[in-house]
Amino acid sequence: AQSVTQLDSQVPVFEEAPVELRCNYSSSVSVYLFWYVQYPNQGLQLLLKYLSGSTLVKGINGFEAEFNKSQTSFHLRKPSVHISDTAEYFCAVSEPQGAQKLVFGQGTRLTINP
Amino acid sequence: DADVTQTPRNRITKTGKRIMLECSQTKGHDRMYWYRQDPGLGLRLIYYSFDVKDINKGEISDGYSVSRQAQAKFSLSLESAIPNQTALYFCATSEPRDYNNEQFFGPGTRLTVL
Numbered sequence: 001a002q003s004v005t006q007l008d009s010q011v012p013v014f015e016e017a018p019v020e021l022r023c024n025y026s027s028s029v030s031v032y033l034f035w036y037v038q039y040p041n042q043g044l045q046l047l048l049k050y051l052s053g054s055t056l057v058k059g060i061n062g063f064e065a066e067f068n069k070s071q072t073s074f075h076l077r078k079p080s081v082h083i084s085d086t087a088e089y090f091c092a093v094s095e096p097q098g099a100q101k102l103v104f105g106q107g108t109r110l111t112i113n114p
Numbered sequence: 115d116a117d118v119t120q121t122p123r124n125r126i127t128k129t130g131k132r133i134m135l136e137c138s139q140t141k142g143h144d145r146m147y148w149y150r151q152d153p154g155l156g157l158r159l160i161y162y163s164f165d166v167k168d169i170n171k172g173e174i175s176d177g178y179s180v181s182r183q184a185q186a187k188f189s190l191s192l193e194s195a196i197p198n199q200t201a202l203y204f205c206a207t208s209e210p211r212d213y214n215n216e217q218f219f220g221p222g223t224r225l226t227v228l
Contacts, residue, residue, distance in 0.1 A: 049216060101159055
């Protein structure tokens with residue numbers, strides 16, 4: 001069975017500071033990895049995904065994530081955050097074959113302070 | 115227009131009442147999913163459907179049932195609502211022929227059971 005752990009439930013940062021949201025996963029097979037963002041009162045929107053190939057993945061809104069197989073991690077980073085990045089961020093894992101089910105982490109609430 | 119829509123967006127009901135949440139999609143995807151989101155727990159899969167004739171239980175299906183009326187419609191029912199079913203419910207879709215397991219989410223239904 002797969003599982004995802006997001007190590008921080010809340011991350012407060014100042015505007016224009018860098019941020020890293022941490023995600024570790026557990027799986028006995030190869031995986032696809034995703035980061036979704038949920039803005040207040042909205043549904044989930046895909047930020048980026050890792051399927052294969054280059055371990056550094058670039059997404060929308062200046063975010064990027066690095067897949068580290070040996071550490072089973074997929075941390076999300078942004079070099080300079082903006083007030084509009086305030087949202088909840090979810091890491092998710094899926095097996096490449098089969099039902100395409102997503103297993104989500106608990107979420108990290110990112111708060112940007114001016 | 116949104117590709118994945120959910121109705122109602124908000125619902126308050128009483129313990130013991132029957133509730134139906136509806137999801138429609140215009141993406142033409144075969145696969146549809148129902149999740150619930152609780153603070154600190156992320157999203158958990160309730161049911162998923164590969165097509166009209168294929169319904170599968172997810173991680174937390176007890177107390178819920180579903181109906182896939184057409185490729186584009188997937189409804190979630192609470193036969194006798196209880197307070198711990200108070201949550202944010204999301205519908206999602208995916209297309210297996212895309213080979214990337216990306217899911218597309220609706221805006222959510224906030225359900226409160228008193």
